[in-house]
Amino acid sequence: MIWFKKKSKDTDNKEEIASDDGVISAEDIEAVDVEPKEVVQDDAADVDGGASQGWLSRLTGGLAKSTFKITQGLGDFVTKRKLDDDALEELEDVLIAADLGPHTAAALIEEFARERFGKDVDDQEIKEALALQVEALLEPVAGRLQIEALDNGPYVVLVCGVNGAGKTTTIGKIAERLMRDEGKSVMVAAGDTFRAAAVEQLRAWADRSGAQFYGKDTGADAAAVAYEAYQVAVDAGVDVLLIDTAGRLQNKTNLMDELQKIVRVLRKSNEDLPHQSVLVLDATTGQNAFSQVQTFGEMIDIDGLIVTKLDGSAKGGVLVGLAERFEKPVYAIGVGEKIDDLRAFDARDYARALMGVSDS
């Protein structure tokens, strides 16, 4: 599967955040927290399934704030220092501050101590060793949203998550990728019937990506929209149906009822539906993402995660904690607002970018 793996003409964010003297200071890092960058839209001819330097520098730039917390925290280890209990405690604090979560931080430190306790270590060694450990942790969850070709109807993906997580945007990005890179026909269904403008927002993404659209007015029954969209998609011979949903977590009972009803009603047509339920999480919510996985997991079976807003988030470590705690596959990551800003999740690239280890 080739989507997300493509050359990008993005500018190198690393350079954009470096100050004149080449040293990245806290002020520079704060300055990164601006509107997402305009990116040059590539055309299909650039898809090569291989080189990913552009996106990697974008990820590195995006994770710069998270990385900075770690590299700054390792300041005391710039000169070699004996790895004793005090040093381990400091390291653990650094990882917690970088949003890996206390449990994951403790597990990583324990493993690190097993190898190096009593030895002299410096910051570079620590970063490289931890990057390897983080990579090993992330590797099992580095998944892909695999769309199967079915002969009895579309492959159905239900997309859920709290308001503002990036569901609608992500659906637009997925639709575009599936059509452009895999030649699939896609329909999107406006199951967020709660928020005014939500239906129009999805329609706009459908127009942008060229996907077919099914929706009703605000206030319509979301389960009915999903049910009817499936029927229309079957009749139209569409390959993939992506269903958007509402995310009003302030009313958990209603949301749970609504999501469960969507699933129940879809299964009247075909008991395998939905083929995938994807939870979209906003990385900038940090540790709150844990309770979102928990809460949505209590409502419906979540098959995989998509983590958005990793461009410029200071909370990139949260993905490591999620991997350790829930072991759910991460199907993709969002690194911007544009149609092209959804990427495959690569464990090694992510771990090294987060820990500030550069390839050279």
Ligand SMILES: Nc1nc2c(ncn2[C@@H]2O[C@H](COP(=O)(O)OP(=O)(O)O)[C@@H](O)[C@H]2O)c(=O)[nH]1
């Ligand atoms: N910077 C950035 N913004 C994103 C990303 N994904 C979504 N957004 C923005 O987040 C906001 C909410 O997205 P939306 O798709 O409407 O969320 P929904 O309520 O879950 O459907 C919008 O302004 C999007 O442009 C991302 O990966 N990076």
Ligand SMILES: [Mg+2]
């Ligand atoms: Mg939405």
